[in-house]
Amino acid sequence: MNSKIYSALFVLTVFAGWLIFSNGSTINRSDQKAPSPCQDPLTYRLGDIDSRFDITQKELAKIMDEVEQLWESAIDKDLINLSQDGQVALNLIYSEEQKRTDAERQFSDRITAKEQQVSTVEREYKRLSDRYEKAEKDVRQTLNEYNSKISTYNQLAKEWEGKEASSKIIAKFKTLEQEISTLEASLKRKKKNLESLRERTNAKTEKLNNLIKEHNNLIAEYNDRFSKPRKFDQGRFVKRGENQAINIYQFGNRAQLKTVLAHEVGHALGLDHVDNPKSIMHNMMAKQNMANLQLTEEDISALKKQCDM
Template sequence: MTSGIAKIIFFFTALLLAVIYLSLAGKHNPMLTPAATDPCSETLTLTVGEIDNRYAITETQLEEILAEVAALWSAAAGRQLVAVSDEGRVPVHLIYSEDQARSSLERQQNQRIESMRVELSVLEREYNQAQDRYDTRLDEYNDDARQLQSDVDVLQNWIRQLNAQGGFDEAQIKQLEDRQRQIEIRNRELDRRRILLSSEADELNRQQSYLNGRIAQKNSAIEEYNRTFSGTRRFTQGSYEWHGTQSSINVFHFNGLRELKLVLAHETGHALGIDHVENPTSIMYHLMGNQDLVNIRLSDEDRRALQEVCGFDQNLQ
């Protein structure tokens, strides 16, 4: 978007050319605005202009957003201050720029990071489930191993007692052989389970190593994203321009339809003759970043600025 500084450039034909650039911090000069003598004396009519086909937005979508912007300012004024019409005098153009290409890259990077988050969420869930299964099996194995050792100890004590009493009779020998055979079977089963647990532990280690690697990649992607795209941005996404009696709103880039609505609301404010305000959450603040994109609305400062420009006697809505 643009700042409030208006620049007058005189050509040989004495044509007046003035552009408000939101990216500048200077003051908007209402004397240079075409409707400055009585900016709210008539309805400001917007119309859909040219849309670069590289934008994934239709004329209908843009018209709907413009209608929402018109309703926003009109509600504050208590009358139809802004309207959308096929014959509107202020066309709104979506012009593809290098900034939009950068915004598209930002969106792609953001989608990539979100995709990585989703992947990591699945991997972490699968890893935790596998870890829980392993822990359960390991606890069961340890319980059975302790029980087997206890049974072996009992058997050895029994053998020592019988040896102390003179040895085994035939029935006791058969009993000993049966108990030893059961212990051997249980021991072989424990060995089999131990091998499986060892294999599971190796697989868990591989999963954890892969998971840690993917987490590191995600963190690296986030760091790169923050270095490249983080921070508040000036309203450089668009401008309100006029050439003689002709005016237009040009939008150069935006991240999604909600941000487009904020950009258009800001530029429409300039078209009404409103300068920047000081509240960071205001639509007419010179920086983008603290406004609520989910519920775009005028702040008290925006309303007061509108009242000052339009000279309303009544309280704004």
């Protein structure tokens, strides 16, 4: 499996998606062809479903119904039917690869949760940083105003040094002294607030950096454990004498399960692999549009050939 590679970046993004079937994931088939389904529709029954897949028989039957419609609508024929005594047993067998898939999903969820933590702290840091910058600007303005008043006071004192000041000048001195005292008190409060914001901002910065480090460590561990290309079988159609089965070993979500089922049902209908990478019957499950699964011209052509149409 060629799992996704995360990049350890400060600017974090939420994962857009998580696919199990990637380059290198091969779907095998039986070498024996089934009789033409156009004469006698293929019947299947729900077999063993391992509870660890967290899917009910009802859900599985619904997905299979969608698979039936996918194939049958291509040539407007009844090809596949669910039957209690169906020819083909549909089994969901929990494999080692599914364990790995579940572990990878859980690890991916941990990375996503850590990203959300980082995003939250980033917003908190941004708010604190903005408040700090605003407070710092306010302190500078108050300091400039304070220094200006001091300068005015000193200049006035120099002008009247050794002279007898009038009541008007004395009142001006008192007004300046009061203004300077008020500004000094305000400056002390604002500096204290600025220092508090600085400490809180630094603490938030440290917390953010630690979270980013933890996130990057998770990414490194994820890449080490899951990013190496590996090939495996998500499913297989098997036929041994009269016994037929579609065994599903691994899938990440309902769309992927539908894709594997559609592929294996194609083999059960007697179809071989086709060359188009976007086809359901291509041997590599990588480029199919799993979100809106459709047969390609190659898929339909293979089905028509099997049905002598």
